[in-house]
Amino acid sequence: MIKTIAKPAEKKVTACGECRSTCQSACKTSCTVGNQSCERITREENPEKITK
Amino acid sequence: MVHVFKYKEYNYIYDSGSGSLHECDDKTYGYLAHMLGQTADISYLTADEIKEIESDIASLKDAGLLFKEETQARPAKSNEVKALCIHICHDCNLRCRYCFADEGAYHSEREFMSEETAKRAIDFLIENSGNRKVLEVDFFGGEPLMCLQTIKNVVYYAKEKAAAKGKKFLFTTTTNALLLNDDATKFFNEEMENVVLSLDGRKEVHDAIRKTINGKGSFDLVIDNIKKFVASRGDKHYYVRGTYTAKNLDFASDVLFLADNGFDSISMEPVVTDIDDLQIKEEHLPQILAEYERLCDEYLKRYEEGKGFNFFHFNVDLEGGPCLSKRVSACGAGNEYFSVAPNGDLYPCHQFVGDEKFKMGNVYEGKLDGGIRGTFAENCLFTRKKCGDCFAKYICSGGCNANNYHFTGDMNDPYGITCEMMKKRIECGMHVLARKRELKNK
Numbered sequence: 001m002i003k004t005i006a007k008p009a010e011k012k013v014t015a016c017g018e019c020r021s022t023c024q025s026a027c028k029t030s031c032t033v034g035n036q037s038c039e040r041i042t043r044e045e046n047p048e049k050i051t052k
Numbered sequence: 053m054v055h056v057f058k059y060k061e062y063n064y065i066y067d068s069g070s071g072s073l074h075e076c077d078d079k080t081y082g083y084l085a086h087m088l089g090q091t092a093d094i095s096y097l098t099a100d101e102i103k104e105i106e107s108d109i110a111s112l113k114d115a116g117l118l119f120k121e122e123t124q125a126r127p128a129k130s131n132e133v134k135a136l137c138i139h140i141c142h143d144c145n146l147r148c149r150y151c152f153a154d155e156g157a158y159h160s161e162r163e164f165m166s167e168e169t170a171k172r173a174i175d176f177l178i179e180n181s182g183n184r185k186v187l188e189v190d191f192f193g194g195e196p197l198m199c200l201q202t203i204k205n206v207v208y209y210a211k212e213k214a215a216a217k218g219k220k221f222l223f224t225t226t227t228n229a230l231l232l233n234d235d236a237t238k239f240f241n242e243e244m245e246n247v248v249l250s251l252d253g254r255k256e257v258h259d260a261i262r263k264t265i266n267g268k269g270s271f272d273l274v275i276d277n278i279k280k281f282v283a284s285r286g287d288k289h290y291y292v293r294g295t296y297t298a299k300n301l302d303f304a305s306d307v308l309f310l311a312d313n314g315f316d317s318i319s320m321e322p323v324v325t326d327i328d329d330l331q332i333k334e335e336h337l338p339q340i341l342a343e344y345e346r347l348c349d350e351y352l353k354r355y356e357e358g359k360g361f362n363f364f365h366f367n368v369d370l371e372g373g374p375c376l377s378k379r380v381s382a383c384g385a386g387n388e389y390f391s392v393a394p395n396g397d398l399y400p401c402h403q404f405v406g407d408e409k410f411k412m413g414n415v416y417e418g419k420l421d422g423g424i425r426g427t428f429a430e431n432c433l434f435t436r437k438k439c440g441d442c443f444a445k446y447i448c449s450g451g452c453n454a455n456n457y458h459f460t461g462d463m464n465d466p467y468g469i470t471c472e473m474m475k476k477r478i479e480c481g482m483h484v485l486a487r488k489r490e491l492k493n494k
Contacts, residue, residue: 001076001077001080001108002065002074002075002076002080002108002109002112003074003075003076004072004073004074004112004117005064005073005074005075005482005485005486005489006071006072006073006370006371006485006486006489007070007072007117007371008070008071008072008370008371008372008373009371009372015128015375015377015378016375017128017130017132017134017184018184018185018186019374019375019378020134020135020188021134021135021188021383021384021385021388021389023137023383023384023385023389023401023402023452027293027319027321027364027365028226028248028321028402031383031452032365032368032447032448032449032474032477032478033373033374033378033379033381033382033383033446033447033448033449034368034369034370034373034374034379034446034447034448034449034478035364035365035367035368035369035373035447035481036369036373036374037369037372037373037374038372038373038374038375038378039186041372
């Protein structure tokens with residue numbers, strides 16, 4: 001029996017460049033890219049983040 | 053590639069090609085492990101059981117969720133500068149033994165960045181940011197709060213300049229909280245997108261390393277400042293960030309101590325040092341990996357009890373997250389992100405500051421060394437040795453250029469100890485995701 005836990009949304013090579021520089025996060029020594037959100041999606045879902 | 057792993061009684065399958073995570077029973081786990089060349093006894097499986105397992109695997113393959121071909125995506129080519137780490141001062145009011153920055157001095161003279169140079173750094177970022185709308189600046193040190201008025205003036209300047217260009221800044225400050233008074237708190241809450249507060253955990257752990265200039269532990273001097281700040285922070289971002297060393301390999305107790313003190317956004321990082329009694333060594337790995345599991349179990353227990361907290365390294369976003377181009381690009385240091393020393397010199401990131409080999413220019417010159425930038429721009433997952441057959445590659449992105457360079461002498465040669473810790477944290481993060489999903493569906 002195999003149960004799917006997480007099925008990614010279609011992975012696109014959007015390369016829009018809106019993502020953060022990874023090191024500007026909490027760690028500054030052992031960053032992972034995969035624990036970040038896509039900034040463009042985040043901003044599209046939270047428009048106030050770019051308008052305030 | 054497909055990675056199977058166990059977390060206590062749970063069996064997981066992670067397909068790096070598709071980024072899917074699955075859970076399975078012991079029989080399927082054994083069959084897949086055997087299929088992947090691992091030692092696993094599957095002699096007890098009946099023909100019908102094998103048929104059923106193979107049918108499940110085939111269905112997932114057809115759906116593109118298992119054994120999916122890996123990406124051919126490569127880093128996007130761009131000359132835009134996104135972010136600067138502004139070293140507003142190379143001086144500090146603490147003398148922490150493990151400090152990579154030579155207790156704030158960066159192996160040079162203690163100095164403060166002038167307001168003029170900091171403003172020039174802002175101009176440099178705007179001028180080199182192309183069409184990018186959102187720019188990031190991290191005020192770093194040394195201890196940035198020794199220069200609060202300069203930071204204020206620079207932030208107001210940056211906002212004004214950005215508005216005129218249709219851009220927006222996101223600011224972060226990293227501080228040891230010694231000078232985090234009401235004035236600084238008010239300013240940070242108004243202007244900082246994120247604030248990173250250094251606190252190593254239990255008083256005895258913190259005080260053993262993070263000492264004042266007079267050699268006394270700083271825990272009692274910062275804890276109330278941090279508590280007061282976090283209480284005032286509302287829903288804005290912050291991280292209480294600690295460093296663990298060989299002296300506190302039971303660092304889960306420090307993370308939990310921080311959570312017990314009301315901090316709900318926590319990061320705890322392994323030390324980067326060559327100081328013998330503090331350095332993380334290979335012989336420490338078994339204890340460290342077990343400690344991440346201990347932390348993960350308690351993290352989930354507290355989540356279930358409604359007392360959850362955010363631990364930076366257990367966040368693995370499999371369903372959203374960055375696009376593939378970003379996932380293969382590593383951190384962007386030296387290409388889209390730079391550090392600015394107090395005299396305006398530019399380096400690939402804060403961990404290279406002061407190393408003349410990596411000096412890339414100066415904000416007053418307004419241009420970057422193309423050779424060094426080219427090297428960093430080319431660095432990606434596919435130039436990293438050892439990453440090709442690692443399940444974690446699209447999550448970790450090949451690790452930190454600076455750590456690789458400082459430990460192995462080659463930015464493209466990932467440091468094995470860091471890799472093992474990274475893989476364990478990612479497995480814990482996947483377990484967290486699965487168990488949270490289960491609790492949500494109950």
